Amino acid sequence: xxxxxxxxxxxxxxxxxxxxxxxxxxxxxxxxxxxxxxxxxxxxxxxxxxxxxxxxxxxxxxxxxxxxxxxxxxxxxxxxxxxxxxxxxxxxxxxxxxxxxxxxxxxxxxxxxxxxxxxxxxxxxxxxxxxxxxxxxxxxxxxxxxxxxxxxxxxxxxxxxxxxxxxxxxxxxxxxxxxxxxxxxxxxxxxxxxxxxxxxxxxxxxxxxxxxxxxxxxxxxxxxxxxxxxxxxxxxxxxxxxxxxxxxxxxxxxxxxxxxxxxx
Numbered sequence: 342x343x344x345x346x347x348x349x350x351x352x353x354x355x356x357x358x359x360x361x362x363x364x365x366x367x368x369x370x371x372x373x374x375x376x377x378x379x380x381x382x383x384x385x386x387x388x389x390x391x392x393x394x395x396x397x398x399x400x401x402x403x404x405x406x407x408x409x410x411x412x413x414x415x416x417x418x419x420x421x422x423x424x425x426x427x428x429x430x431x432x433x434x435x436x437x438x439x440x441x442x443x444x445x446x447x448x449x450x451x452x453x454x455x456x457x458x459x460x461x462x463x464x465x466x467x468x469x470x471x472x473x474x475x476x477x478x479x480x481x482x483x484x485x486x487x488x489x490x491x492x493x494x495x496x497x498x499x500x501x502x503x504x505x506x507x508x509x510x511x512x513x514x515x516x517x518x519x520x521x522x523x524x525x526x527x528x529x530x531x532x533x534x535x536x537x538x539x540x541x542x543x544x545x546x547x548x549x550x551x552x553x554x555x556x557x558x559x560x561x562x563x564x565x566x567x568x569x570x571x572x573x574x575x576x577x578x579x580x581x582x583x584x585x586x587x588x589x590x591x592x593x594x595x596x597x598x599x600x601x602x603x604x605x
Contacts, residue, residue, distance in 0.1 A: 351380035395553030411561035418538035446471030
């Protein structure tokens with residue numbers, strides 16, 4: 342008598358989290374230690390290229406399954422953190438220069454956020470067209486001139502240098518007087534760079550992170566894919582820089598010229 346080997350079980354369910362829901366897929370390993378990736382793909386449907394996968398689990402090549410790498414939450418928290426830093430420090434706007442390094446024009450809505458706090462806001466981009474509306478809005482609402490250029494050297498002397506997508510090798514970036522802030526982690530090890538933002542959320546929401554998964558990426562998925570917008574209602578409380586986790590107030594004290602006792 343022969344027995345057919347059954348494939349490992351794959352289950353899916355909708356789970357409530359905050360004001361939304363997400364699809365949770367549970368895939369058991371078979372006797373050979375393998376996951377039924379075909380079953381996972383069927384359960385995921387149109388989301389096969391945006392799955393939150395536990396650390397150490399790598400889908401086989403050709404499976405058409407890929408890990409989720411969200412950017413929307415990081416960009417929103419980067420923006421709110423930068424604005425909050427300026428509010429806390431409360432430096433006279435006439436003394437503040439903000440540089441935004443955005444070659445592809447991925448965040449054209451960004452500079453208008455800083456005009457109330459800085460007399461000099463400059464955008465470094467290759468997509469001048471993406472910032473036309475912002476230049477008009479700056480003049481109409483604030484009577485301010487929004488400078489747009491393609492010269493990376495214009496980043497020099499800024500209190501904050503905000504680079505949503507980070508930098509590329511060979512970019513002629515001049516270090517700011519204060520922080521570099523980015524929503525892209527490849528520059529995380531550079532000195533003076535804030536590269537990760539930990540949102541203020543309820544313990545219940547944070548503790549619902551699936552076992553083995555990155556909590557920030559989980560929250561990013563809930564924000565971007567499940568529409569749970571309350572995750573980014575408040576500025577982040579903690580920031581990561583040079584291997585340290587610091588508070589938003591610590592980062593503000595650095596801008597104000599105070600020594601917080603760590604190397605950044």
